[in-house]
Amino acid sequence: MKNKDHLKLSDVGEFGFIARLARIFNQHLPKDVTGIGDDCAVLPWKGSQKLLVTTDLLLDGVHFLKEKISPRDLGYKALAVNLSDIAAMGGRPLWAFLSIALPVETELSWSKQFLSGWKSLSRKTQVGLLGGDTTRTTRAMVINVAILGEAQQIYIKYRSAARPGDLVAVTGQLGSSEGGLRLLLNKESKESSGRDEEFLLRHHFRPQPHLKEGYFLAHQPEVGAMMDISDGLDSDLRRIMESSACGAEVYLEKLPVSPALQRCSQKYGWSLEEVAAAGGEDYCLLITIGSEGYPDLDRRYRQKFRRRLHLVGRITGKKGKLVYLKDGRRVILQKSGFDHFKS
Numbered sequence: 549m550k551n552k553d554h555l556k557l558s559d560v561g562e563f564g565f566i567a568r569l570a571r572i573f574n575q576h577l578p579k580d581v582t583g584i585g586d587d588c589a590v591l592p593w594k595g596s597q598k599l600l601v602t603t604d605l606l607l608d609g610v611h612f613l614k615e616k617i618s619p620r621d622l623g624y625k626a627l628a629v630n631l632s633d634i635a636a637m638g639g640r641p642l643w644a645f646l647s648i649a650l651p652v653e654t655e656l657s658w659s660k661q662f663l664s665g666w667k668s669l670s671r672k673t674q675v676g677l678l679g680g681d682t683t684r685t686t687r688a689m690v691i692n693v694a695i696l697g698e699a700q701q702i703y704i705k706y707r708s709a710a711r712p713g714d715l716v717a718v719t720g721q722l723g724s725s726e727g728g729l730r731l732l733l734n735k736e737s738k739e740s741s742g743r744d745e746e747f748l749l750r751h752h753f754r755p756q757p758h759l760k761e762g763y764f765l766a767h768q769p770e771v772g773a774m775m776d777i778s779d780g781l782d783s784d785l786r787r788i789m790e791s792s793a794c795g796a797e798v799y800l801e802k803l804p805v806s807p808a809l810q811r812c813s814q815k816y817g818w819s820l821e822e823v824a825a826a827g828g829e830d831y832c833l834l835i836t837i838g839s840e841g842y843p844d845l846d847r848r849y850r851q852k853f854r855r856r857l858h859l860v861g862r863i864t865g866k867k868g869k870l871v872y873l874k875d876g877r878r879v880i881l882q883k884s885g886f887d888h889f890k891s
């Protein structure tokens with residue numbers, strides 16, 4: 549056992565670190581303020597309307613590889629991943645702040661394209677840019693985005709609302725972004741790049757925040773907890789388990805995957821289940837549903853979005869235990885979701 553003073557970030561992990569921050573800063577908060585620990589902070593605003601605030605940082609070499617992503621896609625993605633956190637609470641995005649640290653040798657055309665990618669999504673979602681900061685960096689490029697949004701207090705969905713017996717569902721296919729990332733890092737894929745590869749890369753470069761889905765689901769009484777999938781189902785379901793003091797089981801054969809991911813997994817020898825369960829950056833929504841409520845909710849959801857809500861598991865009373873089942877038999881997953889302080 550290590551002496552406490554010698555513990556490193558890699559020993560406690562990203563989520564252990566966040567838990568420490570929450571312990572310090574969530575004390576003595578006013579009653580109507582939700583601080584660290586969910587997709588957004590929630591603050592009092594206009595009567596029953598609450599203000600949502602989220603911020604996310606993207607670092608060259610960790611969250612993206614500048615040489616491998618076009619500035620246009622990067623601008624789009626920087627905004628998209630932040631909007632996804634507003635979707636996760638069931639809110640509407642309002643305003644954005646962008647801070648960026650660039651090496652001085654960055655070409656002006658790069659920043660122009662970055663902003664044009666950003667603008668294509670900010671126009672679509674009507675999120676105006678109000679400010680931020682710019683500075684030079686001597687090393688990696690850093691992009692930080694903060695978004696303000698709003699939501700009716702009674703419709704905000706938190707991670708802490710899962711209950712044993714609830715079903716677990718996702719609003720989109722899993723693993724496509726991870727497939728795209730693997731292709732980016734994998735040399736052999738370049739020679740045999742085709743439609744499937746393009747599909748996966750597009751998912752990696754241009755994630756679609758599920759704002760309409762999040763807003764709709766927030767208004768459905770059957771939905772308990774909600775969050776977005778940024779670090780992977782494995783990692784993010786554990787966040788819901790922690791906040792709700794429960795456990796979960798996941799049915800691997802039910803994870804929704806795209807045909808493109810299935811074919812590429814075969815072609816490149818990836819474990820499809822591992823990619824789907826642990827791959828990050830899908831930016832669809834992860835929800836829990838009162839067990840009786842699923843058929844009716846799924847019907848209303850299909851009517852509205854012409855797509856299904858995919859059932860992938862169940863919440864259990866076994867606190868802290870995440871179990872994977874395949875056709876009813878327990879399996880051990882090789883890789884778990886993304887943690888910024890572990891490699």
Ligand SMILES: [Mg+2]
Nearest residue numbers: 587633776778
């Ligand atoms: Mg999130």
